[in-house]
Amino acid sequence: MAACFAHGRVSVGSAQQRAPGRCALQKLAARPSRLFSLLARSGDGWEDWSDAPNTPRVANGAAAAAVEEPDWRHEVQGLAKNLRVSKDSEGGTDWDAFYADEERERCFLVGVQLKKRAGKHGYGVQESLEELGRLADTAGLEVTGSTFQMLEDVNPRTYIGTGKVQEIKAAVANTGATTVIFDDELSPGQLRNLERALGEDVRLCDRTALILDIFSQRAATREGKLQARTVELAQSEYQLPRLTRMWSHLERQSGSGQVKGMGEKQIEVDRRLLKGRMARLRRDIEEVRTHRRAYRERRAAAPIPVVALVGYTNAGKSTLLNTLTAADVLAEDKLFATLDPTTRRVELSGGQVLLMTDTVGFIQKLPTQLVAAFRATLEEIKEASLLLHVVDVSHPSAAAQIDAVNGVLADLGVENVPTLNVWNKVDACADPAVVRAVAERREQTVCVSGLTGEGLSELMERVSAKLQDSMVAVHVLIPYSQGELVDEIHRTGVVGSAEFGAAGTEVRAHVPLPLAQRLQPLRLAAAAAEEEQWLEAEAAAADAAAAAAGAAAHDAAQQAAGGDLQLGQAVELPL
Ligand SMILES: Nc1nc2c(ncn2[C@@H]2O[C@H](COP(=O)(O)OP(=O)(O)OP(=O)(O)O)[C@@H](O)[C@H]2O)c(=O)[nH]1
Numbered sequence: 300m301a302a303c304f305a306h307g308r309v310s311v312g313s314a315q316q317r318a319p320g321r322c323a324l325q326k327l328a329a330r331p332s333r334l335f336s337l338l339a340r341s342g343d344g345w346e347d348w349s350d351a352p353n354t355p356r357v358a359n360g361a362a363a364a365a366v367e368e369p370d371w372r373h374e375v376q377g378l379a380k381n382l383r384v385s386k387d388s389e390g391g392t393d394w395d396a397f398y399a400d401e402e403r404e405r406c407f408l409v410g411v412q413l414k415k416r417a418g419k420h421g422y423g424v425q426e427s428l429e430e431l432g433r434l435a436d437t438a439g440l441e442v443t444g445s446t447f448q449m450l451e452d453v454n455p456r457t458y459i460g461t462g463k464v465q466e467i468k469a470a471v472a473n474t475g476a477t478t479v480i481f482d483d484e485l486s487p488g489q490l491r492n493l494e495r496a497l498g499e500d501v502r503l504c505d506r507t508a509l510i511l512d513i514f515s516q517r518a519a520t521r522e523g524k525l526q527a528r529t530v531e532l533a534q535s536e537y538q539l540p541r542l543t544r545m546w547s548h549l550e551r552q553s554g555s556g557q558v559k560g561m562g563e564k565q566i567e568v569d570r571r572l573l574k575g576r577m578a579r580l581r582r583d584i585e586e587v588r589t590h591r592r593a594y595r596e597r598r599a600a601a602p603i604p605v606v607a608l609v610g611y612t613n614a615g616k617s618t619l620l621n622t623l624t625a626a627d628v629l630a631e632d633k634l635f636a637t638l639d640p641t642t643r644r645v646e647l648s649g650g651q652v653l654l655m656t657d658t659v660g661f662i663q664k665l666p667t668q669l670v671a672a673f674r675a676t677l678e679e680i681k682e683a684s685l686l687l688h689v690v691d692v693s694h695p696s697a698a699a700q701i702d703a704v705n706g707v708l709a710d711l712g713v714e715n716v717p718t719l720n721v722w723n724k725v726d727a728c729a730d731p732a733v734v735r736a737v738a739e740r741r742e743q744t745v746c747v748s749g750l751t752g753e754g755l756s757e758l759m760e761r762v763s764a765k766l767q768d769s770m771v772a773v774h775v776l777i778p779y780s781q782g783e784l785v786d787e788i789h790r791t792g793v794v795g796s797a798e799f800g801a802a803g804t805e806v807r808a809h810v811p812l813p814l815a816q817r818l819q820p821l822r823l824a825a826a827a828a829e830e831e832q833w834l835e836a837e838a839a840a841a842d843a844a845a846a847a848a849g850a851a852a853h854d855a856a857q858q859a860a861g862g863d864l865q866l867g868q869a870v871e872l873p874l
């Protein structure tokens with residue numbers, strides 16, 4: 300049985316969603332899954348729901364959930380390994396039953412190193428396969444072995460050479476693997492040819508399908524949210540030309556597990572269904588986007604700066620957000636722990652407030668469907684005042700990860716947003732002092748540990764200074780009747796001085812441009828020179844922003860060109 304079956308999810312949400320939940324369980328019941336058994340907690344004790352009335356039975360006789368149970372506030376715990384329980388945002392019960400075969404699906408990994416692509420910073424084939432192994436593990440598969448081939452070009456028919464295909468066939472038989480995962484995206488033609496060559500007992504999967512499946516597993520708990528729909532759309536786009544027996548979300552949903560050999564007619568029907576679903580998803584996504592755009596516009600009117608955490612998956616973005624804001628965002632040693640962009644309020648020591656947004660992590664060879672699909676959710680990054688590019692500096696492939704992230708940021712058209720590089724996990728480096736020294740000699744780089752808190756106050760000082768760069772200097776007299784403006788300046792700007800006089804509060808501060816414009820009528824009348832200064836400061840701020848963008852581009856170029864202070868050197872040191 301395929302990996303995704305091993306981790307198939309039955310979502311039985313709130314009472315309103317009872318019918319789809321039951322339907323999902325009935326589909327589950329039709330599957331020859333080896334183990335699926337549930338206990339429900341009521342009060343302090345655990346009840347066995349295996350024999351509850353109206354419980355659909357799994358084919359092998361193990362029990363499934365009591366879907367008719369009226370009290371949806373029970374917590375449900377499964378005997379299956381990967382069962383998760385979560386509360387939905389309204390406080391209702393929202394549980395997901397991952398059902399896992401006791402033995403994990405076994406898989407064999409295959410990669411190609413293109414001779415011409417063996418670049419300086421790029422992921423080498425071995426590191427890439429190692430990462431693929433982590434992805435497989437995250438998806439619930441057990442890796443039994445791997446192989447790779449050095450090639451001038453990939454074989455357009457079978458991705459790898461024909462001799463290698465035979466070698467893999469033998470390795471698969473020897474290791475008891477049932478799935479072969481390729482480290483690059485396979486074309487529909489390669490997929491068909493490999494299927495033929497490897498035989499029908501072997502299932503095929505590629506990096507893209509695996510990543511999409513992980514996203515789909517994660518997104519399924521977020522019903523109704525944009526992510527779930529964008530992932531489904533991305534998956535559908537990927538599957539449309541590949542409706543064969545490659546394991547897929549659709550196959551899971553169809554409940555048949557019999558996509559192979561079902562005949563052209565059925566494939567045509569499925570294509571039509573899939574296209575219809577994609578059209579609906581696009582409409583839904585557009586609706587959510589419009590809604591979010593309106594929300595962002597409202598937020599822009601009250602200009603609290605937004606700082607976005609971006610970076611490679613597992614770099615420690617959520618951990619940083621948690622440490623900085625005492626938030627409780629899921630952070631775990633798994634790839635793609637975060638799908639929802641969570642935003643939290645952070646108050647700096649000077650009283651300035653900013654919004655910090657955690658975002659979905661990037662990965663090398665990120666499926667194009669996902670970049671396109673996540674464009675909608677990543678729009679928030681575009682409008683951020685500042686990006687914090689979080690790097691796991693203790694990772695042996697840190698330099699390649701930085702390149703991969705810069706590539707995606709460029710794809711998204713946000714490479715010009717001012718950026719601070721945050722070298723995280725310095726505590727996990729073998730020689731933190733060396734890494735700190737390298738960071739100090741680089742521009743726009745701060746060394747921190749989200750786990751121990753090291754460097755975080757310096758980071759926030761740098762954030763404040765960077766934000767101030769993009770602000771405008773004002774000197775205003777605010778009458779006491781408009782005291783809320785003073786609060787707003789404190790919240791959104793950096794206050795130099797505030798003095799209480801007879802006519803009101805005299806404030807010197809740096810504030811975001813929209814607020815500066817609103818404050819224009821309150822500029823001190825006596826300060827004609829002040830106006831000039833204001834205009835100069837505005838021009839200087841614009842120059843500084845342009846220079847910062849230039850410096851960032853220069854930085855990136857220097858890095859790409861192998862400047863004298865390469866992170867690669869830092870991580871190659873005996874850290
Ligand atoms: N040693 C060390 N570990 C850290 C640090 N920051 C995060 N981690 C660990 O790194 C793992 C990943 O952290 P997350 O915060 O989930 O990473 P993320 O960037 O949000 O990952 P995605 O959501 O998957 O993109 C977790 O196991 C963290 O405990 C750090 O400063 N030092």
Ligand SMILES: [Mg+2]
Pocket residue numbers: 616617618629630636637657
């Ligand atoms: Mg995260």
